Amino acid sequence: MTSMKDLTLVMMVGPLGAHPIERTMGFLLRVAARETLSRIIGTGRVTRAVLAAPDLEGLESLGHASFPLEIDLDPASQPFDFGSRLADLIARYRISRLLYVGAGASPLMTSEDWDAALEAFQEMEEGLLTNNLHSSDWIAVAPAEAVRARPHRLPTDNAMAWVLHREGGLPARAWPRSTASLLDLDTPVDALIVARHPLAPPALRAAVVETGWDDRRVARIEALLRTPGSRLILAGRVPSWAWAALERHAQIWTRVFSEERGMQASARMQRGEVRSLVYAYLQAVGPRAFFQILGELADGALLDIRVWMAAAGRWPEPADRYAADLLAWETIRDPLLREWVEAAAGAPLPVLLGGHTLVSAGLVALLESALGIPRLPL
Secondary structure (H helix, E strand, O other), rough: OOOOOOOEEEOOOOOOOOOOHHHHHHHHHHHHHHHHHHHHHHOOOOOEEEEEEEOOOOOHHHHHHHOOEEEEEEOOOOOOOOOHHHHHHHHHHHOEEEEEOOEOOOOOOOHHHHHHHHHHHHOOOEEEOOOOOOOOOOEEOOOHHHOOOOOOOOOHHHHHHHHHHOOOOOEEEEOOOHHHHHHOOOOOOHHHHOOOOOOOHHHHHHHHHHHHHOOOHHHHHHHHHHHOEEEEEEEOOOOOHHHHHHHHHHEEEEEEEOOOEEEEEOOOOOOOOOOHHHHHHHHOOOHHHHHHHHHOOEEEEEEEEEHHHOOOOOOOOOOHHHHHHHHHHHHHOOHHHHHHHHHHHHHOOEEEEEEEHHHHHHHHHHHHHHHHOOOOOO
């Protein structure tokens, strides 16, 4: 029998922000973080847990948590840099085997899921285990020193697995694909989807309900997914496995416009090289006509509008992006985004706006909720 190897869990949470919608999303991420920490620590497979945070706001309840946790505050004297911050934690806590988990990563993974994943990593002397090799939300790494060798190559956690595998030479294993392992809580629409899912942590579900955010459009899309012969449009960074899940488990017609997958990982977005056929059509006919035409083609639509933002060469502030996901166009300051969202709010069909999660794991989570099945095979 393999002896237990020391494993340190590191999680990071960001600042709450000043805008009310940013603060609400920040508090939801803190609730998700607490639930995930509890589930992972409860497996008994981590020897230490560290939560890195800019301050203690919204984390007060962790002082009374039923699990051991060290909170490490971000240095106030320097700007936050993900790679450097993680490398510093690895050095100061003398971490040899690391489990890094983002605050919103995989909130639908159960204690049993985490136990199975960490048992698999326990058998690995060297290498990495991640939920997504191309865009990691959580990753187990041995040796952790591999992270310290290239902090400058890690601007975000999403790049970790790919960089450590391709540039660091670590053997890589991707955990078996599931909605639970791949869904990342990143935007308000993600939160609304998670809250309706059978595997949602009760505390997180209650926190989402408390926001008062309207989930009726989410419910209408779920009803559509249950109705044979319904028509659905998907646009954005739609992966083939999510579309295939619809083909296997829902008796509906789909129109899929999949484009610009990997726009961030490939740095196309940073270089201003993102191009979108859907956005080009939106520009050609105008937002109001665009959404009217969608209503002629489908009964519902899921749109990854981060692709449109990148194609337009603009990236609005988080408050505007979050408001867009809630169709709260009146509060959006960016004039172009406001025009899109106002048109979407007046569309003759239910429209969900969001990012990558919406048209990938979020799509399958909607299907699982609609069918009352906690986990569909992917």
